[in-house]
Amino acid sequence: MSNKIDHSMSLASPDALNITTKQKIALAFGLIGLFILVLALFNVDFPNRAVFLTLSLGLVIGGTIVYSREAYLTKLEGIKNDGVWFKSLTSRGVLGWSLGIVLTVFYIVLYFFPALLGLGTNGEANTGLIALFDPLSNLLSGNNASQWFVYGTLYTVAILAFGYKFMLKYRHNRYQQLRTGSVMFFQTAFAFVIPELMARLNSDDFSLPYNDLKNMWPLNYYAFDQWRVDQFINAQTVGLFFLILGVVMVFVISPYLTYKYGKRWYCSWVCGCGGLAETAGDSFRQLSNKGVKAWKFERWMINSVLVFSIVTTVAVISTYLGYDSEKYWFTKNAFLISIGVFLTLLLAGILYYKRKELNKSAFRGAIGYYILTIAFLVFYSFFDLSQIKIDASYFSFGLNQNTYSFDSGLRSFYGFGIGSIFSGVIGTGFYPILGNRAWCRMGCPMATIMGIQQRLFSKFRITTNGGQCISCGNCSNSCEMGIDVRAYAQKGENIVRSSCVGCGVCSAVCPRGVLKLENDSMDGRINPTEVLLGNDVDLMDLLNKN
Amino acid sequence: MEHVVIIGNGISGVTVARHIRKNSDKKITIVSAETDYFFSRTALMYIYMGHMKFEHTQPYENSFWKKNRIELKKGFVETVETESKTLRFAGGDTLQYDKLVIATGSKPNKFGWPGQDLDGAQGLYSKQDLDSIERNAPDNKTCKRAVIVGGGLIGIELAEMLNSRSIPVTFLVREDSFWNGVLPKGESAMINRHIKNHHIDLRLSTNLKEIKSDENGKVKSIVITETGEEIECNVVGLTAGVAPNIDFIKTSNIETNRGVLVNRQLETNIPDVYAIGDCAEQRDGGIGQRRPIEAVWYTGRMMGEVLAQTICGNPLEYKPGHWFNSAKFLDIEYQTYGWVFADRGRPEYEEHFHWIHEDDTKCITVAYHKDTKQFLGINTFGIRMRHETFDRWLTEKRDVDYVIKNLPEANFDPEFYKHFEKDILASYNKQLQTV
Ligand SMILES: Cc1cc2nc3c(=O)[nH]c(=O)nc-3n(C[C@H](O)[C@H](O)[C@H](O)COP(=O)(O)OP(=O)(O)OC[C@H]3O[C@@H](n4cnc5c(N)ncnc54)[C@H](O)[C@@H]3O)c2cc1C
Ligand code: SF4
Ligand code: SF4
Numbered sequence: 001m002s003n004k005i006d007h008s009m010s011l012a013s014p015d016a017l018n019i020t021t022k023q024k025i026a027l028a029f030g031l032i033g034l035f036i037l038v039l040a041l042f043n044v045d046f047p048n049r050a051v052f053l054t055l056s057l058g059l060v061i062g063g064t065i066v067y068s069r070e071a072y073l074t075k076l077e078g079i080k081n082d083g084v085w086f087k088s089l090t091s092r093g094v095l096g097w098s099l100g101i102v103l104t105v106f107y108i109v110l111y112f113f114p115a116l117l118g119l120g121t122n123g124e125a126n127t128g129l130i131a132l133f134d135p136l137s138n139l140l141s142g143n144n145a146s147q148w149f150v151y152g153t154l155y156t157v158a159i160l161a162f163g164y165k166f167m168l169k170y171r172h173n174r175y176q177q178l179r180t181g182s183v184m185f186f187q188t189a190f191a192f193v194i195p196e197l198m199a200r201l202n203s204d205d206f207s208l209p210y211n212d213l214k215n216m217w218p219l220n221y222y223a224f225d226q227w228r229v230d231q232f233i234n235a236q237t238v239g240l241f242f243l244i245l246g247v248v249m250v251f252v253i254s255p256y257l258t259y260k261y262g263k264r265w266y267c268s269w270v271c272g273c274g275g276l277a278e279t280a281g282d283s284f285r286q287l288s289n290k291g292v293k294a295w296k297f298e299r300w301m302i303n304s305v306l307v308f309s310i311v312t313t314v315a316v317i318s319t320y321l322g323y324d325s326e327k328y329w330f331t332k333n334a335f336l337i338s339i340g341v342f343l344t345l346l347l348a349g350i351l352y353y354k355r356k357e358l359n360k361s362a363f364r365g366a367i368g369y370y371i372l373t374i375a376f377l378v379f380y381s382f383f384d385l386s387q388i389k390i391d392a393s394y395f396s397f398g399l400n401q402n403t404y405s406f407d408s409g410l411r412s413f414y415g416f417g418i419g420s421i422f423s424g425v426i427g428t429g430f431y432p433i434l435g436n437r438a439w440c441r442m443g444c445p446m447a448t449i450m451g452i453q454q455r456l457f458s459k460f461r462i463t464t465n466g467g468q469c470i471s472c473g474n475c476s477n478s479c480e481m482g483i484d485v486r487a488y489a490q491k492g493e494n495i496v497r498s499s500c501v502g503c504g505v506c507s508a509v510c511p512r513g514v515l516k517l518e519n520d521s522m523d524g525r526i527n528p529t530e531v532l533l534g535n536d537v538d539l540m541d542l543l544n545k546n
Numbered sequence: 547m548e549h550v551v552i553i554g555n556g557i558s559g560v561t562v563a564r565h566i567r568k569n570s571d572k573k574i575t576i577v578s579a580e581t582d583y584f585f586s587r588t589a590l591m592y593i594y595m596g597h598m599k600f601e602h603t604q605p606y607e608n609s610f611w612k613k614n615r616i617e618l619k620k621g622f623v624e625t626v627e628t629e630s631k632t633l634r635f636a637g638g639d640t641l642q643y644d645k646l647v648i649a650t651g652s653k654p655n656k657f658g659w660p661g662q663d664l665d666g667a668q669g670l671y672s673k674q675d676l677d678s679i680e681r682n683a684p685d686n687k688t689c690k691r692a693v694i695v696g697g698g699l700i701g702i703e704l705a706e707m708l709n710s711r712s713i714p715v716t717f718l719v720r721e722d723s724f725w726n727g728v729l730p731k732g733e734s735a736m737i738n739r740h741i742k743n744h745h746i747d748l749r750l751s752t753n754l755k756e757i758k759s760d761e762n763g764k765v766k767s768i769v770i771t772e773t774g775e776e777i778e779c780n781v782v783g784l785t786a787g788v789a790p791n792i793d794f795i796k797t798s799n800i801e802t803n804r805g806v807l808v809n810r811q812l813e814t815n816i817p818d819v820y821a822i823g824d825c826a827e828q829r830d831g832g833i834g835q836r837r838p839i840e841a842v843w844y845t846g847r848m849m850g851e852v853l854a855q856t857i858c859g860n861p862l863e864y865k866p867g868h869w870f871n872s873a874k875f876l877d878i879e880y881q882t883y884g885w886v887f888a889d890r891g892r893p894e895y896e897e898h899f900h901w902i903h904e905d906d907t908k909c910i911t912v913a914y915h916k917d918t919k920q921f922l923g924i925n926t927f928g929i930r931m932r933h934e935t936f937d938r939w940l941t942e943k944r945d946v947d948y949v950i951k952n953l954p955e956a957n958f959d960p961e962f963y964k965h966f967e968k969d970i971l972a973s974y975n976k977q978l979q980t981v
Contacts, residue, residue: 018712076743078877082710083596172877174962286598292607465958466933468872468881470843471557471605472589477598486605507960509597512872513879513930516958533933535848536865537941539855 023070030063040132041117050135057153061161068165077172079509081478089432090283096432104429111420114147140196152192155276159187162279169282175504175517179268183275190214191272208235211242214270216249218309219446221419225411226320233327255453261519262460263450264502271446273439276428277480278503281436285480285505288435294482298499299365301442302451305418307369309445311376312414314339319385319407336381340374354456357526418443437480441499451498459519460502461526462495464488466533469514475506489514492532496525549573550857551633551641553623554649557843558823560584561850562647562857567614569858574615575641577633579622581673583608587651588843590676591703595710600673626798628816645857648795648806648814648821649850652788652841659695659784661757666765667782670704679707682781686713689780693717693768695754696786697724699873704783705746706876716747716777718754718770720786730888730911732900733925737875739906744876757782788841790825803827805839810863812853820857822849833866835885842871868940869923870933878907883936884923886913896922899946899977901970903928910970914946921949929966930958950974 019027036056039046046052072080088095109116118128126134130145133153137145163184170176191212198208209228217223223246232239257265267274288294314336322332347370351363358366388406395413404412427439440447454460462485469492475485481499485506488495495515507515530543550566552559555578563574576584589603611618622636626646633641654669656662666682668675683689692708694701697719708715721727724741726734741748753771760766767778790805801807801815805827812820823846824839832838848866855862872881887896897916902909908928914921921944924936935956939949953967 076877081595081597085599086596173960174964175960178962463958465930466937467844467847467870468933470588470872471586472592473586473598473602473605474589474592477602490605504960511874511879513881513958516930517961531851532844532847533937534844534867534870535851536863536867538865539852539862540867543851 020070020074023067026063026066026070028063029059030067033057033059033061033063037129037132041129043118043128046132049132053132053136056132057157061157064161065164068168072165072168072171079511080169081509084283084286090286092287092433096284100430100432103431104425107420107425107429110147110151111424117147117150119147120144137196140193141199143199149196155272156187156192158280159272159275160184162282163275166279166282170508173504173508176508179264179504180279182269183271183278186214186270187272187275206235207231208239208242212272213242213245215272216254216446217246218306218313218449219271219273219444221309221313221414221445224313224317226316229320229328254450258450258453259458262458262500262502262517263447263454264460264500264504264517266450267440267447267501268503273423273427273444274437274501277431277436277440281428281431281480284431284436286435286477287433288437288441288480288482290476290479290482290484295484298442298482302444302448302499303365303369305422305443306445306448307373308414308418310373312410314377315380315385315407315410318380319405322384323386333381336377340377343370343373350456357456435480435482437501440501441481447499447501454500455496455498457522459522459525461518461520462488462500462507463516463518463520464492464494465512465514465516467492467535468512470512472511474509474511475515478505478509480505485515492527492529494525494527547571547573548644549575549642550645550647551643552576552647552649553633554578554647554651554823554825555581555584555618556587556649556651556823556846557584558651558846558850559647559649561847562649562822562854563616563850564614565851565854566857567616569854569860572857573617575617575619575643577619577621577623577641579620579636582618582620583611585673587671590670590673591707593676594679594707624794626795626800626819628799628819631818644818646819647853647857648792648800648819648825649823649846650791650794650825652824653791654700654784655696655787655789656784657786659754659756661759661765662784664757664759664765664782665763666780667757667784669784669788670700671788679704679781679783683708683711683713685711689713691716691777691779692781692783693754693777693779694783694785695768696784697721698785698787699725700788701783701785702741702875704785705741706744708781708783709744709746709876713781714745714747716749716779717741718749718752718768720751720753722751724748724750726888727890728888729925730886730898730900732902733909733911733927734888736902736906736909736927737878740876740878754782788824790827790839792825810865811856811861812849812864813856820853822846822853833864836866836869844871868937870937875927878928879930880925880927881931881933882923882925883931883933884913884921884940886911886923886925899950899974901966901973903966903969908966912946912949919945919947921946924949930960931956932958 033056036052084090087093089099090096115121118126118130120126125131126144130147130150133145133150136153137143137149163180166180167177195210195212198211202208209231222228229243232243254266268278318332318336321328321330321335347366351366385406390404390406390409392400392402392404392409422443423439427443430438469489471486471490473486475489479485480503481501483495483497483500485495502517504517507517531540550572552563552575555576559576563576566572566574583604584606585600585603586605589598592598593600593603619641623633624636625634627634631643633643652671654671661667668678670679683692691714693716694704695718697717701717705715705717723731723734724737729737738748738750751772755769755771757765758767758769765780765782767776768782769776792802792806795802795806799816800819805825806814806821807829808814808821808826809829812822812826814821824841826849828838845866849864852862852864868884870883874880887893895915895917896913899912900909910927910929911925912921913923921939950971953970954965957965957967
């Protein structure tokens, strides 16, 4: 094999010696910053938490900045992928696996054992890592930190620091710079600062739920949970505004933007999950599996998650409408029927107007998932879900001894299985193993909805530049969504795939300028060709006609 | 069932096989001595640079071949016996064919330099060449310096490869400016500067005299003809062009010159024997302004597409459309559509408009007919342009004014990139006024 595998502990290039002294110092500073967090985790009590927190985060950010400047600004502008398949960290080597394990453990502790991070329960003061973040939390929201505040802060720091790195890496590419700036902004403002500041408005007689405006249903699976809806309704005008905005986003704004620009407007420009994947996760994009089997699994998986998320949300809403309908202007059955009618019309419309674009398996899949969903709706309408009791120990090997009603059981299972395990533990913890978009590709129900629309009803496509492709494979290698871009490009065919998040990296790395992300008319967007441009015109006509 | 045997699993051989399968049920066998499965030769550099692994350069999954009933045989064909329609392999076994396609590609040129076969002196063409460069130049401790001989597209790729591992490179180019047999002056000069910016020791107008050996038969140094200077090095890259890889055919009845001679239908002098891709040579000296041997990726593919029709009973001529090509010089992408000639070989009617950006990484050259003003072709560096648009303009025989004014339509750069069409137009108007 010619593939040189390097098992040194280097983060930079085949040999640790190749990183400069400046980079080593920067690395050391970053690690010291992380080490402060580790010390806090093990209950070292820092005298002045505000100072040490600032120091820690400052060192991490500063270290990353210095390191990246040295890595990219010392070289000419261009594609900087040298050695990604040599480095242990980015090619599933020892370092990659180690990081994967550390992240996975971190997520498990975060979701299921926050006390280990120092979360004070029953009104006790925080300790450990979480206490270290109290000063910042107090500064923003006036409250002490929770595990989610710690997580949110680290998440934002990661997007900012690695976003900066990414912008340097692609400093010749304005598309990459702008969209990275955009995810950095949306994360910092919408996901982090604004909700914390809004928490300040809460008082005894006025309270809004923690609300990240850009985090829509169904990615935000608890968007329409009763406690949230209640809080919004109780908060009167402001609350109603946010509640209605949430619905309008799902049914109007998102479809409109997806029609105009493809799902990239969200996945690569706004979304927080996407934001982390594109910045901190960028080094792992090549690890996504491009095989046909993975693609089949993906389609099966992601559509199932969507159905799961719909039936869960409908179960939750219809249950509280069932016993409390006056409060919500809607009865349970009216709600179930309108959902059923909506889905039926949607499917009928797609099957009729897009019949030429659907192959047999898509057709069968759509019908199957539709019948499944409707069956659930019918079931809901006949039973009072809150009266059906489920003993969780049967499903959790005895780990969970609680008894749930059907709706809250479904909701808890969704939150646990999809919300925590899939999007957190696997989605991010496994970056160094499965690539940076495993969740976006296999799990995100929001991506599924926008993806179906992108495939069927959007102006977005990746245009292939005539006959210029040399089948080198750089595009496929860089596609974090596991799309075999080359398979299309080498046939001269545009790429119109539901999973494409429009990150534009395939286009950036193509050495022959073959790929361009575009919004243009829907006609001729999907253009399978038999023979590529440049060939004899008669032959092209002859074959492309058939 | 008719048995079509294809020698060579490169782009040409694989394309003809795929298209025969689409159109027929014939038995198809592809023979190659190089690798088990088709891979993209153009991506060899990215394996050494660590952008991809070897398996990523394979455009089809391994299961593809079985699914499409294309048999693969690994083996080196030593002789072709056209009377008995038999191939004889190096291992002694044989294979019968009904129709034979020769798609054996190229091999690196070696011009008889003393020491050219030493350990450490090599071309860059095959998977085996890649393995050997990985062995000879794994890092800058094993290989303290490399010398590249021959300033063409493969030479510059090899330079970029070695550069990625911080191996110092001396680049010997016979011409007085990089690739100026193909590129007009301004472009070639810009690439010279770009190469030097990458700290590559570019030596123009410089020839290799000999390669010297150490006591173990390994490369130790090279000597330059012009100055007699001796440069110590551990690897010598021989990238002075390629030639058809057809030595094994010379003993057969198949007519050859530099390549296997074929007519417009890609038939050789022997019935049922065809040749396509890098190894084929057009009998009547090239189609239009094309060279008789076209050693580029897409022409091999196009010949494969056409020949599949002929073999499946729909005889067609190879009639390529407008010329186009592309390459990348370190960080600068290059595309060309239509014909733009360098100083050498330029028809007397061909005039050029040249624009270069002040950052010295972007430029274009537009060629047009000096009397009719007809647009003949464009070279573009650092700005991506749309193949389809230029193909149409060439067919419509647009004039140069039209092309320059409508250049925005042809832009293919990613969204939000800075556009230069206004600059270009202004510069065009100015230049025309001064002449
Ligand atoms: C490093 C590099 C970069 C390139 N970059 C570009 C580029 O950017 N753009 C471009 O247009 N072109 C490029 N080219 C040229 C392009 O790769 C070739 O034109 C193309 O691969 C030729 O394809 P082919 O199918 O004719 O032959 P090949 O790909 O050479 O395939 C021929 C096969 O036949 C096998 N074979 C030969 N003789 C025998 C025998 N006797 N028995 C069994 N098997 C045999 C060989 O081992 C080989 O596997 C590049 C070439 C190289 C080497
Ligand atoms: S196809 Fe290209 S733009 Fe789409 S997700 Fe993959 S790499 Fe990104
Ligand atoms: S589209 Fe570009 S990157 Fe992808 S295989 Fe073709 S030439 Fe390579």
